[in-house]
Amino acid sequence: MKRILDIGHNDLRLFFKSKSAYIWLFAMPLAFVYFMGFANRGPGDPSNRRPPVLVENNDTNFLGRALLDELDTQGMWLLDPTNRESAARMIRIPEDFSRRVMAGEQSKVGFFKRDGSAKSDAMLIEVRLVRALIAMNSHLLEAAAQTDNAPESITEEQLREVMKKPNPVALDAKFAGRKPVPSGFAFSLPGNLVLYLLMNLMIFGGASVAAERRNGVIRRLMVHPVTNLELVMGKIYGLMLLGAVQIGFFLVVGKLVLGVNLGANVPAVTLTLLVLAWVGGSLGVLVGSVFASEDRVVGLCVLVSLLMGALGGCWWPLEIAPPTLQKIALFLPTGWALKGLHQLISFGSGFGPAVIPLIVLLVFGLSANLLAARFFRS
Amino acid sequence: MSLLRVQGLFKAFAAIRAVDSVSFEVRPGEVYGLLGPNGAGKTTTISMISGLLKPDAGEVVVAGTPFWSDPQKAKRIMGVVPQELAIYEELTGRENLEFWGRMAGLSSGDAKSRATELLEALTLTDRAKDVVKTYSGGMKRRINLGCALLHRPQLLLLDEPTVGIDPQARLNILEFIRSLRASGTAILYTTHYLEEAETLCHRIGIIDHGRLLAEGTLKELQERLGGDRLFVLEADLKEAAPESWDGFLSRFRVIQKTERQLVVSALGARDPSECLKDLLGLPVRVENVTLKRPSLNDVFLQLTGRELRE
Numbered sequence: 001m002k003r004i005l006d007i008g009h010n011d012l013r014l015f016f017k018s019k020s021a022y023i024w025l026f027a028m029p030l031a032f033v034y035f036m037g038f039a040n041r042g043p044g045d046p047s048n049r050r051p052p053v054l055v056e057n058n059d060t061n062f063l064g065r066a067l068l069d070e071l072d073t074q075g076m077w078l079l080d081p082t083n084r085e086s087a088a089r090m091i092r093i094p095e096d097f098s099r100r101v102m103a104g105e106q107s108k109v110g111f112f113k114r115d116g117s118a119k120s121d122a123m124l125i126e127v128r129l130v131r132a133l134i135a136m137n138s139h140l141l142e143a144a145a146q147t148d149n150a151p152e153s154i155t156e157e158q159l160r161e162v163m164k165k166p167n168p169v170a171l172d173a174k175f176a177g178r179k180p181v182p183s184g185f186a187f188s189l190p191g192n193l194v195l196y197l198l199m200n201l202m203i204f205g206g207a208s209v210a211a212e213r214r215n216g217v218i219r220r221l222m223v224h225p226v227t228n229l230e231l232v233m234g235k236i237y238g239l240m241l242l243g244a245v246q247i248g249f250f251l252v253v254g255k256l257v258l259g260v261n262l263g264a265n266v267p268a269v270t271l272t273l274l275v276l277a278w279v280g281g282s283l284g285v286l287v288g289s290v291f292a293s294e295d296r297v298v299g300l301c302v303l304v305s306l307l308m309g310a311l312g313g314c315w316w317p318l319e320i321a322p323p324t325l326q327k328i329a330l331f332l333p334t335g336w337a338l339k340g341l342h343q344l345i346s347f348g349s350g351f352g353p354a355v356i357p358l359i360v361l362l363v364f365g366l367s368a369n370l371l372a373a374r375f376f377r378s
Numbered sequence: 379m380s381l382l383r384v385q386g387l388f389k390a391f392a393a394i395r396a397v398d399s400v401s402f403e404v405r406p407g408e409v410y411g412l413l414g415p416n417g418a419g420k421t422t423t424i425s426m427i428s429g430l431l432k433p434d435a436g437e438v439v440v441a442g443t444p445f446w447s448d449p450q451k452a453k454r455i456m457g458v459v460p461q462e463l464a465i466y467e468e469l470t471g472r473e474n475l476e477f478w479g480r481m482a483g484l485s486s487g488d489a490k491s492r493a494t495e496l497l498e499a500l501t502l503t504d505r506a507k508d509v510v511k512t513y514s515g516g517m518k519r520r521i522n523l524g525c526a527l528l529h530r531p532q533l534l535l536l537d538e539p540t541v542g543i544d545p546q547a548r549l550n551i552l553e554f555i556r557s558l559r560a561s562g563t564a565i566l567y568t569t570h571y572l573e574e575a576e577t578l579c580h581r582i583g584i585i586d587h588g589r590l591l592a593e594g595t596l597k598e599l600q601e602r603l604g605g606d607r608l609f610v611l612e613a614d615l616k617e618a619a620p621e622s623w624d625g626f627l628s629r630f631r632v633i634q635k636t637e638r639q640l641v642v643s644a645l646g647a648r649d650p651s652e653c654l655k656d657l658l659g660l661p662v663r664v665e666n667v668t669l670k671r672p673s674l675n676d677v678f679l680q681l682t683g684r685e686l687r688e
Binding site for chain 1: 461463478483
């Protein structure tokens with residue numbers, strides 16, 4: 001056991017002696033997390049989308065302003081009029097809105113479609129508009145009751161007092177069935193972390209084993225009282241330590257700098273990533289054992305990890321991929337790692353739903369580790 | 379008792395017999411030189427002794443125990459210095475020594491103090507904190523050697539430890555190896571440098587094409603040539619046939635014959651001046667005759683028909 005630790009710690013020290021390691025471990029993945037998160041950002045939380053809407057408030061009295069506040073309370077993302085092109089729908093509050101309502105007459109709020117906007121966004125806006133109008137009517141009725149059913153005598157202060165009161169009956173809405181699609185940094189952080197963790201550990205593991213075999217270091221290790229299994233485990237342990245450094249860095253940066261909500265179960269997120277590091281490290285040692293040339297090892301590791309990343313859902317959510325690709329992901333460690341991570345990070349699950357992905361990853365890790373031990377050579 | 383006994387070692391790669399029935403032993407405080415050209419089977423022999431390769435036949439016994447009955451025990455007794463520079467060039471000399479010490483089974487504390495001792499002994503103390511890739515070739519060779527010595531091995535296997543370095547650096551390493559020999563370490567030393575084998579080794583085994591052709595002390599090997607001096611005759615020997623010269627082969631042993639040179643040793647206890655007269659009377663036009671002490675190269679020449687330097 002001591003020799004496994006010694007080999008691992010020595011390898012970690014060697015990895016950090018290389019300046020390019022810092023680029024591949026930290027700078028490159030961070031840049032991709034940022035740009036992909038920025039490009040893939042969706043409005044609002046993935047489980048509570050807030051499509052943008054433009055409101056033209058032509059009413060100059062207080063009821064128009066009160067309706068705007070109610071729309072905001074109902075989760076509407078109210079756009080600045082200068083940004084009207086990105087709106088999914090438009091709402092127009094008529095000029096005589098306050099006067100007609102105060103006079104006890106019906107006033108109609110306009111709801112307008114915008115070309116090219118998504119149907120699902122329009123539906124969300126419509127639902128929230130209906131909820132806002134129902135709430136507004138309720139507030140007016142309650143305020144009128146306080147003025148002996150004389151709506152014309154309702155003041156803004158009275159109405160806002162009523163609006164502040166908590167609703168006696170509240171709606172707790174959650175997704176049933178199909179889960180929301182992860183977006184923004186909540187998607188790009190786990191996606192890129194999974195991709196770069198696998199890629200870096202495969203490249204560093206494969207290239208270092210191939211190089212040490214070329215320059216005779218592996219042979220020298222084997223003439224010491226170290227068993228082959230200790231040697232393989234030491235190499236994998238060193239790579240897992242390297243992975244742990246990368247995981248720690250990205251979870252801290254993700255949470256503190258990018259503001260990603262890592263969910264309630266950060267230890268489970270960390271455990272899932274560490275098991276993936278075991279898979280990546282073992283695959284690296286395996287590739288380095290099978291192929292002699294470092295160039296070939298690096299080329300193969302880049303190709304394999306990029307393919308696994310793309311097919312496993314690191315670059316786009318698997319939820320939007322065709323069913324065939326979703327099935328292919330079931331055969332890849334990246335697919336299962338992201339399945340577990342999205343459960344924990346984006347869907348806020350407890351440990352339960354992440355157990356099966358974790359078990360599958362453990363099977364991947366064990367298989368790769370056994371193959372690495374089988375093919376390891378001097 | 380010998381610390382290393384190799385008996386009938388055999389290894390073949392497809393049809394090539396890399397090592398063919400090699401037997402020898404190395405005693406404590408002795409340097410046994412395995413001398414042969416590149417590709418003779420020296421490294422394959424060391425690989426089998428150190429457990430990197432399993433022999434097809436034969437046995438390696440380390441300190442009385444067959445290697446393969448307890449490889450870990452045998453590895454704890456021996457230190458191996460590979461031919462290549464198998465060290466971490468990105469680490470400092472001290473970091474290398476400490477790491478290989480821990481691999482040999484030392485605690486971190488012991489590895490540190492032993493590394494300090496070895497840096498001193500190898501005259502590398504002032505460069506201990508520099509990364510190895512900034513070292514000269516000779517310094518790298520010294521660190522390469524030191525990495526095998528942390529656990530004070532009783533048996534040291536040195537596979538051409540002076541390849542590719544300048545004469546001064548080579549002398550430093552040879553001096554260091556002599557000090558190890560004096561401390562009682564049994565050393566198996568492979569080389570293709572004749573001078574190293576002649577000046578360093580107690581006993582020498584000459585190996586070629588995987589076979590151990592002869593072994594013994596330098597004197598014993600020289601005596602195989604029939605005496606302690608050789609006659610080198612220079613002449614036009616294109617048409618010459620020594621076997622046709624009257625009684626020549628009963629008086630001389632031919633070591634080498636080329637178009638310009640004939641190297642012979644005298645058979646029996648004959649006076650050198652008488653031998654010279656004999657040679658000058660040969661039916662060829664002799665341009666020069668010189669006397670020299672037989673070298674290992676001459677032994678190799680006699681055993682294989684070619685020079686070791688070829």
